[in-house]
Amino acid sequence: MVRPPCCRFLPPRRAASAAAGAARRLLLSTPIFYANGPPHIGHLYSALLADALHRYRGLRGAGSGRLSTGTDEHGLKIQQAAAAAGTPPSELCERISGLFRHALTQAAVSFTDFIRTSEPRHQRAVQHFWGRLRDGGTLYRGSYEGWYCTPEECFLSESQIADGRDAQGRPCKVSLESGHQVHWTREDNYMFKLSTFREPLRRWLQDNPEAICPQPFHQRVLHWLEEELPDLSVSRERSRLPWGIPVPGDSTQTIYVWVDALVNYLSVLGYPEMHGEWWPAAHHVVGKDILKFHAVYWPALLLAAGLPPPEKILVHSHWTVHGQKMSKSLGNVVDPMACIQQFTLDGFRYFLLRQGVPERDCDYYEEKVVKVVNSELADALGGLLNRSTALSINPTSTYPCFSESCFPKLLGDGVPRAGGRVSAEDYKLVASVASLPLQVATAFEAFQIYKALECITLCVRQTNGFFQRHQPWKLSRDNPTEQLWLDTILHVTLECLRVFGTLLQPVVPHTADRLLSRLAVEPEERTLVGLTFLPRYHGQRCPFEGRLLGPSTGLLFQRLEKSLRHQTGTRKL
Numbered sequence: 001m002v003r004p005p006c007c008r009f010l011p012p013r014r015a016a017s018a019a020a021g022a023a024r025r026l027l028l029s030t031p032i033f034y035a036n037g038p039p040h041i042g043h044l045y046s047a048l049l050a051d052a053l054h055r056y057r058g059l060r061g062a063g064s065g066r067l068s069t070g071t072d073e074h075g076l077k078i079q080q081a082a083a084a085a086g087t088p089p090s091e092l093c094e095r096i097s098g099l100f101r102h103a104l105t106q107a108a109v110s111f112t113d114f115i116r117t118s119e120p121r122h123q124r125a126v127q128h129f130w131g132r133l134r135d136g137g138t139l140y141r142g143s144y145e146g147w148y149c150t151p152e153e154c155f156l157s158e159s160q161i162a163d164g165r166d167a168q169g170r171p172c173k174v175s176l177e178s179g180h181q182v183h184w185t186r187e188d189n190y191m192f193k194l195s196t197f198r199e200p201l202r203r204w205l206q207d208n209p210e211a212i213c214p215q216p217f218h219q220r221v222l223h224w225l226e227e228e229l230p231d232l233s234v235s236r237e238r239s240r241l242p243w244g245i246p247v248p249g250d251s252t253q254t255i256y257v258w259v260d261a262l263v264n265y266l267s268v269l270g271y272p273e274m275h276g277e278w279w280p281a282a283h284h285v286v287g288k289d290i291l292k293f294h295a296v297y298w299p300a301l302l303l304a305a306g307l308p309p310p311e312k313i314l315v316h317s318h319w320t321v322h323g324q325k326m327s328k329s330l331g332n333v334v335d336p337m338a339c340i341q342q343f344t345l346d347g348f349r350y351f352l353l354r355q356g357v358p359e360r361d362c363d364y365y366e367e368k369v370v371k372v373v374n375s376e377l378a379d380a381l382g383g384l385l386n387r388s389t390a391l392s393i394n395p396t397s398t399y400p401c402f403s404e405s406c407f408p409k410l411l412g413d414g415v416p417r418a419g420g421r422v423s424a425e426d427y428k429l430v431a432s433v434a435s436l437p438l439q440v441a442t443a444f445e446a447f448q449i450y451k452a453l454e455c456i457t458l459c460v461r462q463t464n465g466f467f468q469r470h471q472p473w474k475l476s477r478d479n480p481t482e483q484l485w486l487d488t489i490l491h492v493t494l495e496c497l498r499v500f501g502t503l504l505q506p507v508v509p510h511t512a513d514r515l516l517s518r519l520a521v522e523p524e525e526r527t528l529v530g531l532t533f534l535p536r537y538h539g540q541r542c543p544f545e546g547r548l549l550g551p552s553t554g555l556l557f558q559r560l561e562k563s564l565r566h567q568t569g570t571r572k573l
Contacts, residue, residue: 024063027282028054031290032070032115032264035096036081039103040326041319041364042287044336045352049316049449050285051109052353055506056444059528066278068268069104070115071097074244075257076150076236082243089243093118103337108345108509113268117245117260125267126260127248132305133234134248138193144233145186149175154258154293155233156182177289189253190235197300198229204299204309212295213447214359217288217315221295232297234259262298265310282310288317314447316358322365334364342366343560346508347373353507354453370560377511380460381500382556384467385515388493389549393473393486399494399520399544400487402536407488409537421485425469426492429462433496434533440503441528449507456503463496491545494519495534498544502526511557517550 030050033043047069054067073093082089097116104111115122133139146155156175164174166181173182202225205211205218212218235253238246244254265282269275286294291313299309318325321332339348351369354376356362387393394400408420410427436459443452467489475486501515505526516526521544536542 025278025281026057026063026065027265027269027278028057028065028067029265029268029282029284030067030069030111031284031286032072032117032261033100034075034077035071035073035093035100036078037328038096038099039336041334041336041339041352042326043100044103044107045316045319045356046285046287047104047107047109047111048349048352049314049356049358049447051107051111052449052506053283053285053314053444053447054110055509059502059505059526060441061527061529066112066268067110068113068115068265069100069109069111070113070264070268071100071117072257072261072264073097073116073118074254074260076241076243079241079243080150090118106337106340106345107349115264115268117264119267122264122267123245125271126245126255126263128272129263129266129301129305130248130255130259133192133301136304136306138196138304139190139234140193141188142191142231143186143188144191145184147173147182148185149178149180149182151178151180155185157230187233187237187240189233189237190247190250192232192234192259192301192304194232194297194300195229197303198225200303201225201296201299210312211309212291212313212315214315216359217291217295217313221291224292224296229296232256258293258297259301262293262301266307280308280310283312283314284310285314285316288315291315314358316356317361319356320361320363323363339369343369343373344558346511347377347557347560350377350453350508350511353449354457355450357450358447367562370562373557374559376457376460377508377557378555378559380457380464381497381511381515384460384464384493385497385518385556388467388490388497389518389552394490394549395477397549399547399549400490401545402491402534402542403484403488404536404539406485407492407537409539421470423469426466429459429466429496430492430534430537432459432462433499436499437503437528437531437533444506452503453507456500459496460500463493463500466496467493491536491542492534494544495542499531499533502528502531514553515556518552518556520544520547520550 028050030047033039050067050069054065057065071093078089078093082092085092093116101114144155146157147161148155160176161173161182162176164172164179164181166172174180175182202222205222205225209218212221234256235247236244236256238252238254241254244257245260247253247255263271265284266275266279269278284294294313302309319334320326321334324330324332326333336348343351348369351372354372355368389397391397406421407426408422436455439455440452443449443455470489472486472489475482477483477486497515498519498521501512501519501521504515505512525543536545
């Protein structure tokens with residue numbers, strides 16, 4: 001391999017104005033999805049994580065926010081897939097990109113930008129970015145040879161390959177991580193001086209310990225930077241790969257698909273003219289399989305182009321099916337559209353975000369979806385709303401009044417005033433729900449949405465325990481003392497439900513909307529800005545007290561029937 005001429009690189013300093021802008025604006029992004037096949041639940045999981053973060057930020061009133069997604073439409077893999085299908089690459093991409101846009105829309109992903117790498121605005125941005133790399137002296141012509149994996153669109157080192165067999169059973173070399181076949185390839189192309197950026201990248205990560213989250217992935221990248229960091233081949237011979245963006249000024253070369261794809265995060269911001277209003281206030285949500293591209297190659301390319309790295313890279317693990325990796329050959333790829341139809345939109349959103357843990361792979365099987373969704377959405381949350389708003393227990397259909405004499409505030413020594421009807425468990429409930437918004441905020445900030453939902457679920461269970469413990473259905477409205485206590489029980493329960501509904505909006509937007517509408521919570525009262533809980537307990541006015549409840553729309557969430565399990569969500573591709 002030709003070695004580059006020596007050059008000294010000084011990384012640009014992040015401007016103070018950019019740091020200040022991050023507090024006002026934020027780009028959240030999914031990866032752009034490769035347009036060689038339809039969406040699966042791994043794609044949807046990436047998108048739902050980003051969507052929940054975007055929606056939560058909106059509830060907090062944290063400033064301008066954008067959520068970008070889209071499709072990656074160039075590269076050898078797509079060129080080969082189109083040839084196998086007997087269709088031009090442009091037609092294949094048009095169809096597959098449409099499938100992704102439809103799937104994300106059906107899944108209620110609130111994207112503000114859908115970028116396609118075949119769009120003129122993106123191609124212009126990529127060519128300008130290439131020019132910045134060239135003008136900065138970080139590109140050179142060289143010969144490169146090694147094991148190339150077409151499905152992963154990258155060269156692999158000897159330590160990343162193993163012996164295997166091809167589809168005909170013949171010996172071959174395969175990728176250790178994916179099992180895909182690799183081929184020895186030699187090309188004359190452009191190289192990027194990645195080796196020059198090893199120390200700048202290490203300093204970036206050491207100075208920004210939260211740049212890659214969760215922490216185990218941050219450590220993984222630091223470990224990679226302890227090893228040799230060879231220069232990166234960033235173009236392909238156009239005679240082999242005509243389906244891509246040509247290198248400016250060199251008609252014999254096509255820009256490497258990963259360089260092309262990564263620039264999408266700038267394209268959606270109007271690079272090269274308008275990106276400065278947003279960049280580097282960007283949080284990329286990515287799967288662990290593309291961590292090196294986002295946490296090593298992308299920051300290095302940005303530094304070379306005179307731009308700072310993104311603020312954060314949020315990394316998640318994969319979904320298996322009954323303990324097995326999803327695979328076209330096994331026919332166990334899970335179709336998200338079939339799952340949404342089977343488990344409902346909010347039911348499937350809830351399951352993925354409740355059970356998905358970014359630090360480790362998570363397992364999907366239909367019985368688990370039914371169990372989780374029925375237990376937590378239909379029974380615990382929906383049952384509580386239905387019981388506490390039933391006409392038999394609340395015949396006036398109003399948000400009942402709170403009695404301070406029935407539920408007295410704890411004194412400074414932790415002892416309640418005399419005359420109340422509450423127990424120590426009831427005060428624990430009030431404390432738990434009062435602290436819930438902060439717990440949820442902490443979990444979202446740490447990219448642990450599953451923990452936020454775990455905290456909400458625990459409080460829902462506590463509230464059900466409170467309702468069951470005091471059995472309001474046994475109290476008589478004909479007795480003034482019992483009526484005060486009955487109304488107080490309902491008031492506390494509805495206040496808890498109002499908090500739950502507000503906090504669940506980023507995860508199950510339609511279910512949360514139905515819950516809050518039933519409680520007559522107006523749209524402008526559904527944000528986290530100034531969210532209160534049980535103000536009457538503190539002697540303050542409650543704006544909901546005495547308000548007519550919204551109309552009943554039946555069960556908040558219909559239980560999923562086990563008989564639906566035969567409607568499989570897997571497909572043979």
